[in-house]
Amino acid sequence: MADLKSTFLNVYSVLKAELLQDPAFEYTDVSRQWIERMLDYNVPGGKLNRGLSVIDSYRLLKEGKELTEDEIFLASVLGWCIEWLQAYFLVLDDIMDNSVTRRGQPCWFRLPKVGMIAVNDGVLLRNHIPRMLKNHFKGKPYYVDLLDLFNEVEFQTASGQMIDLITTIEGEKDLSKYALSIHRRIVQYKTAYYSFYLPVACALVMSGEDLENHTVVKDTLVHMGIYFQVQDDYLDCFGDPETIGKVGTDIEDFKCSWLVVKALELCNEEQKKLLHEAYGKPDPENVAKVKALYKELDIEGVFAEYESQSYAELNATIEAHPSKSIQAVLKSFLGKIYKRQK
Secondary structure: OHHHHHHHHHHHHHHHHHHHOOOOOOOOHHHHHHHHHHHHHHOOOOOOHHHHHHHHHHHHHOOOOOOOHHHHHHHHHHHHHHHHHHHHHHHHHHHHHOOOEEOOEEOHHHOOOOOOHHHHHHHHHHHHHHHHHHHHHOOOOOHHHHHHHHHHHHHHHHHHHHHHHHHOOOOOOOHHHOOHHHHHHHHHHHHHHHHHHHHHHHHHHHOOOOHHHHHHHHHHHHHHHHHHHHHHHHHHHHOOHHHHOOOOOOOOOOOOOHHHHHHHHHOOHHHHHHHHHHOOOOOHHHHHHHHHHHHHOOHHHHHHHHHHHHHHHHHHHHHOOOOHHHHHHHHHHHHHHOOOOO
């Protein structure tokens, strides 16, 4: 895996060099330096799970056949396109949320010389994707399918972000808007399509598959993406900050978290009143009240039940799939997230 990661990172350097020499624009030294610094700061800094899983999935679809250097390279390009998409979302997301840090460093727009230039940087990151696809896939029979796929998933993600933003409008803190169906829609569109479906869809397209024939795969991966986000919501409150690498703030931030949605379903009128009063308040006493209520309602137990039920359902769907190689791809995803602690 370490070897795969270093190969993957080498492809980043190749793609960056190509973008900095793009013949469609005359770069000056200053603009080239800006783009290079912006890319290095925002693109390769994460865990790279989404990008690496394109290569993993493609390898599994090839059923153990040794991949050629060209195949590894092309799968890596698609992986980096997803990482670029992620960077574009995060740069703009941090501005919208007025965030302070991301991946353990200040958000890009927080840097003294950046500020609102970050908005245009986000637009540029998004525009790099079709440049990379054109450079490496134009002439392939599935080129248009890749463009369609990235466009559609970007649209779904931006639409999910919209539901999230309008559900949590500042100054309109109204818990009664929160329900499981809203939580599910936000997560499905904002996270599941680009984080879970897109990497596998890229691998399928590269293998010559028609995505129209793989709606079960899409539905299964979206289900996994929702389960993953519920875990995230759970870890935000009950996870060990040392392990997950951050201190959770969903309660203070009035997030439409699975925990608060479940608590609203389970609590009596008195408990509901407490939730309405304490949720979304930044002071530690109110946060402690919400956490105590979660304990009282045994939200941890409710989560454990949700986790085992989701796992059983996902496993049954995967086992029922006629293709062994697609089963392997889906099992590999599920194995990475089941009972994770971070």
